[in-house]
Amino acid sequence: MDITSALIVDDHPLFCDALAMTLQAVGGIRSVTTAGSLTAAMAEVEGGASVDLIVLDLNLPDVDGLDGLIRLRKAAGVPVLVVSSMADNRMISAVTESGASGFVPKHSPRDVFRAAIDTIRADGQYLPDGYVTPQKTEESGPRRGDDAATRIATLTNQQARILQLICEGKLNKQIAYDLSIAETTVKAHVTAIMRKLGVQSRTQAVLIAKETSFASVLQGAARPA
Structure with missing residues (x-):
């Protein structure tokens, strides 16, 4: 999978700038645009913006929970990499089950972002080190x-x-x-x-x-x- 352009969806401008530089430096991504809300991101996608990868923060001002991921994944038809500070196993599991191509804890070093992008390029799903799939036991039943x-x-x-x-x-x-x-x-x-x-x-x-x-x-x- 060729990934040369990305859309970062995050409402913190300084983090967007830092993440854009990271994607360009370690991910071989030449074109990076940003959106500070789900509404702005949907406008980009539905307006025909050329995007190979969406990098999404779950905590946006106009959306709660997994709705941003679900809507953007369906509208754009490209991989969505979630970058979030909410990095517990249950959140990672819910994100991947909802169609994300990967999850990166928000303050990970550059090498983690490199590994995530390389995995997505190879049509894989990136999960952070230490992630353990939550088990469903007969006693507890499904979550x-x-x-x-x-x-x-x-x-x-x-x-x-x-x-x-x-x-x-x-x-x-x-x-x-x-x-x-x-x-x-x-x-x-x-x-x-x-x-x-x-x-x-x-x-x-x-x-x-x-x-x-x-x-x-x-x-x-x-x-x-």
Whole structure:
């Protein structure tokens, strides 16, 4: 995989500058652009910006949890490398299960970034040294929050927006008006959402959306791109 351009999504300008220099110095990335919010990043991606890699901080001013990762991965169709200070095993597991091509703790040395980019270039998934996959035992059962994040990651962008509106308590008619689509289209999306989440009712869908341990995975999904 050829990676010569990158989009850094982080709301700290000094860190963006330092990370841009790191990517250029050790990653062979010639062109680096930055965005300080998910909204700005989505505008870049949907505006046709040429990007081979997205480097994403999870803690952005207009998004909570894994929503930024899920939306950018679907919109851009390129690898997403998460760089975050929240580097516990459960977070890393949830990030990788939601489609990230790698995870780097935020204050890692340059050699770690070099290794991550080399791994992604080889179509691999980079995990930091010391990471241990959280075990699912018969006694503890599956981690429901991680499972919810994985299921939510299967939703399309439109379905994610509709689920967020459902979480806000809106009816199909209101959702149709907000998104400028037919009410029958909303109903079809709601049916698909419930099927993907494995639930039988809107209330259960809302509960699934809020099960994740990392705030609300869908918070902000209804914002216009």
